Structure formats: structure tokens, C-alpha cells
Amino acid sequence: MSIKPKKHLLMKNNLELILNRMIPGDSRMPCFTKAVKIEPIIKKLNNDKFLLFLKRKQINLNKKNWDNCIKILENEVLEAYFTSNLVIRALNARKKFLLRNVKKENMTKLLKKVKYKKKIFRK
Amino acid sequence: MKREKTDILIIGTGASGAASAWNLSKLDLKITCLEQGSFVNKKKYSFNNVNREIYKFKDFNIDPNQRRFDADYPINTENSPISIANYNAIGGSTLIYSGHYPRFHPSDFNTKKIDNIGSNWLFNYYDLEKYYNLNDKMVGVSGLTGDPAYPKINNLLPPLDIGYSGNLLAKAFNKLSWHWWPSYSAVKKSNKFKKGIRPTAVEIYLNKAVKNGVVIKPNSRVLKIKTSSKNIAKGVIYIDQNNKKIFLEASIILLAANGIGTPRILFNSSNKKFPNGLANSSGQLGKNLMLHPLGYVEGHFNKFLATNEGAEGCALYSHEFYETKKKRGFKRGYTIQLLKSPGPIESFHYLKKFNKIKFGKFFLKDLFNYFGCTIPLAIICEDLPDKNNYVELDHKNKDSSGMPGIKVNYKLSKNTKKMLSHGIKQCKKLFKKTGAKNIIAFGPVRNTGWHLVGTAKMGTSKKNSVVNKFGQCHDVSNLFIVDSSIFPSSSGVNIASTVQAVSLMISDHIKKNLTELINK
Numbered sequence: 245m246s247i248k249p250k251k252h253l254l255m256k257n258n259l260e261l262i263l264n265r266m267i268p269g270d271s272r273m274p275c276f277t278k279a280v281k282i283e284p285i286i287k288k289l290n291n292d293k294f295l296l297f298l299k300r301k302q303i304n305l306n307k308k309n310w311d312n313c314i315k316i317l318e319n320e321v322l323e324a325y326f327t328s329n330l331v332i333r334a335l336n337a338r339k340k341f342l343l344r345n346v347k348k349e350n351m352t353k354l355l356k357k358v359k360y361k362k363k364i365f366r367k
Numbered sequence: 368m369k370r371e372k373t374d375i376l377i378i379g380t381g382a383s384g385a386a387s388a389w390n391l392s393k394l395d396l397k398i399t400c401l402e403q404g405s406f407v408n409k410k411k412y413s414f415n416n417v418n419r420e421i422y423k424f425k426d427f428n429i430d431p432n433q434r435r436f437d438a439d440y441p442i443n444t445e446n447s448p449i450s451i452a453n454y455n456a457i458g459g460s461t462l463i464y465s466g467h468y469p470r471f472h473p474s475d476f477n478t479k480k481i482d483n484i485g486s487n488w489l490f491n492y493y494d495l496e497k498y499y500n501l502n503d504k505m506v507g508v509s510g511l512t513g514d515p516a517y518p519k520i521n522n523l524l525p526p527l528d529i530g531y532s533g534n535l536l537a538k539a540f541n542k543l544s545w546h547w548w549p550s551y552s553a554v555k556k557s558n559k560f561k562k563g564i565r566p567t568a569v570e571i572y573l574n575k576a577v578k579n580g581v582v583i584k585p586n587s588r589v590l591k592i593k594t595s596s597k598n599i600a601k602g603v604i605y606i607d608q609n610n611k612k613i614f615l616e617a618s619i620i621l622l623a624a625n626g627i628g629t630p631r632i633l634f635n636s637s638n639k640k641f642p643n644g645l646a647n648s649s650g651q652l653g654k655n656l657m658l659h660p661l662g663y664v665e666g667h668f669n670k671f672l673a674t675n676e677g678a679e680g681c682a683l684y685s686h687e688f689y690e691t692k693k694k695r696g697f698k699r700g701y702t703i704q705l706l707k708s709p710g711p712i713e714s715f716h717y718l719k720k721f722n723k724i725k726f727g728k729f730f731l732k733d734l735f736n737y738f739g740c741t742i743p744l745a746i747i748c749e750d751l752p753d754k755n756n757y758v759e760l761d762h763k764n765k766d767s768s769g770m771p772g773i774k775v776n777y778k779l780s781k782n783t784k785k786m787l788s789h790g791i792k793q794c795k796k797l798f799k800k801t802g803a804k805n806i807i808a809f810g811p812v813r814n815t816g817w818h819l820v821g822t823a824k825m826g827t828s829k830k831n832s833v834v835n836k837f838g839q840c841h842d843v844s845n846l847f848i849v850d851s852s853i854f855p856s857s858s859g860v861n862i863a864s865t866v867q868a869v870s871l872m873i874s875d876h877i878k879k880n881l882t883e884l885i886n887k
Contacts, residue, residue: 266726273731314726321726323421326711332417335711339739342671343531351529351549354537355511364515364546366474366481366690 255298256282262298262305262313266321272338276321279328285320368604369613373399373582374885375877376603376617378589378632381459382863383850383870384623385568385576386502390874392579394881399615400573400581401605403588404438404456412462412567420710427463430814431455438586441764441772442627444816448779449658451627451816457585458569459625460817465680466553466565467704467861468508470499470517470868474690475749475858482691484698484782485751486855489825489836490872492518498868498875506571506867510551516686520551527552529705530677532742536705537683539800545687550704552678553863565679584608588768592620592636592645592846600846606768618885619845619877623870626656626819626852627758631773633823634760646840648829653759655752655821657857660779662701662746662787662810664794666803667737674708675739680861681705688793689859697785699749701859703794706743714738742803746790746810748783749859752821779811787811818862823852838873845884849873 260277263285269275289295294316297303305313325331374396377384388400410416412427423429429452431439438455454460473492478485496518503522510523526549529537533549540547554565577583586608593601593614602616622629630653636645644652681704689700709717714737718724724733756777764772779787791808798806826832829841834853840846849870851862858865877884 267730268728270731318726322712322715323418327417327421339671339673339676343673346531346670346672348531348534349538351526351533351537354534354541355548357541358544358547364686364690365472365517 251299254301255295256286258298258300258303259286261303263317263321265305266314266317267325272341273334274330276325279330279334280324285317285324288320289316369611370616371613372616373397374617375399375619375621376401376615377621377623378603379459379623379625379628379850380457380568380573380583381623381625381850382461382568382866384621385458385461385572386867386870387621387623387849387874388576388581389505389572389579390871391878392576392581394878398576398581399617400576400583401587401589401603401615402457402583402585403440404436404454404459405585407456407458407462409569420712423713424716427454429454429463429817437767438588440628440631440766440770441761443761443764443772443774445774447775447777447816448811448813449660449777449816450814451775451819452814453625453627453817453819457583458567458573461567461569461863464567464817464863467678467680468506468510468551468553468864469684469702469860470520470551471858471860471865472516472686472689473518475856478699478856482698486824486826488855489827495865495868495872498871499864501871502864502867506553506566507555508551508553508864509555511549514548516546516548516689523551524555526550527554527678527682529682530674530707531672532674532708533677533682533705535672535801536742536797539797540685542800543797545685545797547683547685547687549683550678550681551864552680554678588766588770589624589632590635590768590770592632594636594638594640594645594843598640598843600843620847621874621877622846622848623850625850626822627773627775629848629850629852630758630822631760631771635770641842646823646833646842646846648842649826649832651824651826651831651833653822654754654757655824656756656758656775656777657750657752657818657820657854658777658816659750659818659820659857659859660748660783660787660811661815662748662790662794662808663812664744664746664791664798664806664808666742666744666798666801667805667807668740668742668802669804671735671739672742673739674742675710675714677707679707681745682707688790695785695789697782697789699751699782699786699859701749701786701790702747703790703797704745704747706745708739708741708743711738742798742801744794744797746787746794747859747861748786748790750820750857751780751782752824752855752857753780758822775816818851818857820851820854820857820862823848824855825853826855837876838869847873847877
């Protein structure tokens with residue numbers, strides 16, 4: 245579908261708005277458009293009706309429209325976001341931060357704490 | 368029909384077919400493997416592929432009825448609380464298995480003798496030990512020697528990290544004085560690949576077999592095994608990748624198509640002499656299906672424990688309840704396995720099912736309340752043989768070649784139900800010792816029919832069984848079954864290690880008796 249530049253920009257902005265509303269990010273995780281380039285998503289969207297919706301100057305994200313957006317974008321959003329390098333790095337940094345004070349005991353020491361008196365298998 | 372010729376034909380290239388292919392490849396004979404699936408790029412199924420979580424829902428969906436690839440065949444599980452999981456490709460289901468690699472217990476080979484239930488094998492753990500050791504060496508199994516649940520197992524690679532969740536659980540096991548041990552895994556530690564390297568049947572056996580001259584034909588589906596009037600298998604009719612029917616003549620045929628695929632081929636090969644399925648004069652073909660019913664218990668914690676990381680299949684396990692104890696009210700037992708929790712995408716789908724997550728302002732908060740904060744435990748129950756649990760051809764649903772699919776008729780026995788509920792109760796007790804905030808439990812889990820056992824069982828005569836102790840069909844002497852269909856009992860552990868050890872043992876027997884077999 246060929247779209248004029250102005251309309252394309254409008255569509256892109258609207259899509260960005262929706263995607264960032266879906267995953268707005270937090271103090272440790274980026275919002276969607278910070279992590280993922282959206283041009284490939286636009287290319288993948290093959291739904292004429294949805295593209296028309298995105299070309300509106302003021303999109304109305306009432307419950308019905310919002311649910312429809314999620315239905316169309318859900319899988320794409322999840323896959324693109326959680327496989328983006330930035331998100332993978334953010335998840336690792338989050339893990340390091342949250343586990344900074346959690347200590348692991350040595351496995352061999354833990355095993356020694358159980359005194360097995362006899363073999364527990366039967367022949 | 369075009370005709371081809373080979374000395375030894377192997378049907379299926381999964382765990383068992385691959386092991387036999389390699390073992391026999393040292394012979395100076397023409398060996399051909401037919402596989403209904405195609406070759407899959409290693410990068411795609413690697414643990415370290417960033418898209419692996421996505422593939423689990425698509426190309427590597429474990430349910431053939433959802434994948435519906437040309438290589439798949441329909442498996443009707445309307446009459447079963449457990450659906451079948453498999454993968455049809457070169458390397459078979461090892462492309463998507465977790466790599467948990469325990470052996471059977473010595474008692475698993477003697478359930479009739481010890482517990483007066485099920486059937487005995489015609490060999491024991493110690494007869495198979497040599498092949499377990501060989502297979503472990505080929506695979507590279509991580510673990511720790513000294514496990515009191517087994518006879519001594521040597522030459523293991525260093526055990527995998529049990530992670531934060533393993534640490535927490537190990538302490539709880541210790542408080543209860545229950546057995547636990549770091550898992551046996553077909554996963555090697557690697558600095559380059561943080562999740563470790565999990566070899567499949569392709570890397571362990573098939574690549575080596577091909578180097579030795581074995582020919583593998585992908586996208587080649589066997590329709591029928593043809594026999595002579597003297598009950599000797601002459602060869603097979605298969606459909607090749609160009610959709611052409613070919614007759615492949617062979618002196619020895621090995622069936623390695625798993626506990627569902629093997630009876631399917633034998634049923635479809637029925638003839639005047641064997642109207643109820645080839646090699647089925649006992650009437651046992653397709654019967655005694657065992658599936659390892661699985662219970663699931665999940666502990667939810669207030670803190671992040673990175674439970675989504677660590678060993679893919681099982682970080683540690685317990686055999687505290689593996690052997691029969693009269694007071695429990697059921698015979699035989701189960702394994703408790705510590706699994707890893709799902710990644711972010713799978714976590715989302717799980718939460719969505721229970722309406723616990725929505726896109727928007729609280730999306731990440733809701734996700735991170737679950738992701739990495741839950742410890743999943745699996746209870747793998749030993750299933751007992753029952754002639755009323757069986758598979759049959761499903762003529763209503765056919766595969767892409769027009770061959771009938773398969774129908775599974777299966778019910779949980781009273782013994783299994785008691786075992787499941789005992790397992791769930793014990794896991795809850797364990798989680799209470801860890802300080803879990805919430806515990807949820809259910810079972811049997813539907814989509815867990817990985818381990819397909821018992822449908823062409825071994826026995827002493829053609830009156831009571833399909834094959835002898837060497838997987839040789841009583842009715843057709845040059846036809847061997849090398850997969851888990853011949854197991855008379857299921858054990859309470861993952862079967863991959865035993866499947867491959869048995870396959871190596873049978874192929875060794877074929878090597879030793881080659882002249883006699885070929886001359887038939």
C-alpha cells in the first residue's frame with residue numbers, strides 16, 4: 245500500500261502512541277519504541293482497516309478500539325520487545341540489581357547436610 | 368514403482384534410530400535411514416537462540432496437531448486426558464527435548480518380581496549398564512557421582528548450577544530429610560553459551576553415522592513394511608520427498624518411530640497373515656500404552672529468584688518417593704523435578720489465561736510479579752501397563768501422504784491418581800518449608816505426553832509379547848524394534864537415556880548375529 249509521507253508520519257506517530265501505551269516502560273525497562281524500531285512492524289501490518297485507523301488525525305482509543313489494537317498487535321509486540329537487544333540487556337541489569345544481596349550456598353555443602361544412611365534404590 | 372536396495376534400513380532418526388545408525392555404521396554395509404521430517408538448521412533449535420521462546424509457540428510447538436506440518440501425522444487424543452508431544456524431523460524429538468538424562472532404577476526392570484505389578488524386563492539394569500555408560504560418553508552427561516538413588520555412575524561432566532531456586536529448594540529438602548540430587552543433564556557448560564550446549568541425536572550420533580557412510584533420506588515417509596510368505600521382511604514402501612512411491616528392499620529393518628509411530632506403521636502393514644497388524648500374533652501391538660502422567664506444583668515468591676534461568680529440563684530432582692512403600696497406598700512411585708520457570712513471553716500467555724495481566728500502565732508490574740518469581744515442580748509418575756490403554760489407526764484423520772493417523776485411548780489408573788495426589792501433597796509440604804507466598808497445583812497436565820512407552824512390549828513368547836529381549840519381532844525375525852515401544856515398564860524418570868542405551872544394546876546384538884540375520 246503506498247502512503248504519502250504526511251500520512252505515513254501520522255500513522256507512525258499514532259502507532260508509536262499505541263505501542264508505548266501497551267508497554268510504557270519503567271525505571272529499569274525501556275518503553276516499546278525505545279527498544280524496537282517500528283518501521284518493520286508497519287511493513288508487517290497488512291491490515292488495511294487498521295492502517296486507515298492509524299491515519300486519523302485524532303485516534304480514539306476507546307475500549308473497543310484499544311481491544312482491537314491489542315488483538316492485532318499483541319504477538320508482534322511481545323516478540324519484538326522481548327527479543328530486542330536493549331530489553332535483553334535491561335533484563336540482565338534488572339536481574340543483577342535484584343539479586344545483588346541474595347546469596348547462594350555451595351551445592352556440595354548443601355548435599356553434605358543430608359546424611360544418607362543407606363542407598364535408597366532397590367535391586 | 369521404483370525399486371531401491373539397502374542392507375540395513377532404519378525407520379526414524381530420533382533418539383533410538385540415531386543411536387543404532389551410529390552403532391551399525393561401523394559395519395561394512397549399506398545403511399539407509401528414512402525420516403518423514405526434514406533437516407532443521409541447528410541454530411534454530413539451539414537453547415541459545417534468542418527467538419527460542421517464540422519458536423515454542425510456532426515451528427517448535429510440541430503438539431503435532433497444532434503444528435500440522437507435512438511431516439506430522441494426526442494424533443487423535445479425544446479419548447485421553449493427556450495429549451501427545453513429539454517432533455518429526457531429522458533428530459526427532461531430541462530437537463526440542465530438555466536434555467534431562469536420568470537412568471532407570473534397577474527396580475524398574477523388575478516391577479513384577481519386586482512389587483507384583485506390571486511386567487519384568489528380560490534383562491536388568493546391570494546388563495544395560497555398559498550401554499548406559501557408552502551412551503553417557505557419547506552424549507556428555509552432566510551430573511554428580513555418589514547419588515544414593517542409583518548404583519555408582521562414573522565419568523560424569525561437572526553438574527549444572529542449581530541456581531537460586533535450587534538453593535532454596537535444597538534447603539527445604541534438607542529440612543525434611545528428603546533425598547535430592549543435582550540433575551543428570553545432556554547439557555554441557557560453556558563460557559560462550561550461557562545456557563549451555565544441549566546436543567541432539569543429530570550431533571551425538573547422526574553426524575558421525577553419516578561420516579561413516581550412512582545415508583539419511585529426509586521427507587521420506589514409510590507407509591508399509593512388506594513381508595514374504597515365510598514371514599521375512601522384504602523391505603518397505605515409502606513416499607519420497609518428490610511424493611513418489613518407492614520400494615526399498617532391505618535385509619534387516621529397524622523400527623525407531625517411537626511408541627506411537629511404530630505401532631502405526633505395523634498396523635498399517637497388516638496383511639493376510641497378520642490381519643491385525645504386522646508382527647501382532649500376540650494381539651499386544653498398540654496396547655499397554657504408558658505416558659508418565661505429570662503433576663504440576665508452582666510456588667510463588669515475593670522476590671525475584673531468576674527461576675527462568677538454569678537447566679532447561681531439570682536442575683535438581685528427588686527420588687524420595689520413587690520406590691514402593693506400602694503405607695502410601697499405591698505401588699511404584701515418582702520423581703520430583705525442579706523445572707525452570709517460563710520466559711517473559713510464555714509468562715505473559717500464562718498470566719493472560721488467568722486474566723492477571725493487561726497491556727498498559729501496569730503491564731511490566733504484573734509481568735514482573737510472576738516472571739522469575741515462581742518455582743515450578745513436576746511430578747513424573749510411573750505409569751503401569753494396562754491393556755485398556757491402547758493406540759489404534761484413525762482412518763478418519765489422515766496425514767499429508769494419505770496414511771491413517773493414530774487414535775489414543777487412555778485413562779489414568781487408580782494407582783496413578785493416588786500417586787499424583789500424593790506427589791502434589793508432598794510438593795506443597797516442600798514449598799511450605801521454603802516460605803512460598805502462594806502455591807498452585809494441578810494434574811495431570813494435558814500437553815505432556817512426551818514419553819511413549821509399552822505399545823510393542825518385549826516378552827518371552829509370541830503369545831504374550833511383540834518382541835524378544837533383543838527387540839526382534841517374534842513373528843518377523845529380521846524386523847527389530849529399537850524404540851521405547853518395547854519397554855514393559857515405564858519407570859518414573861525421563862526415558863531418553865534408556866531409549867538410547869537399549870537401542871545400542873539391540874544394535875550390538877544385530878552386529879554379533881549379522882551373518883545369520885542377513886542370510887535369512
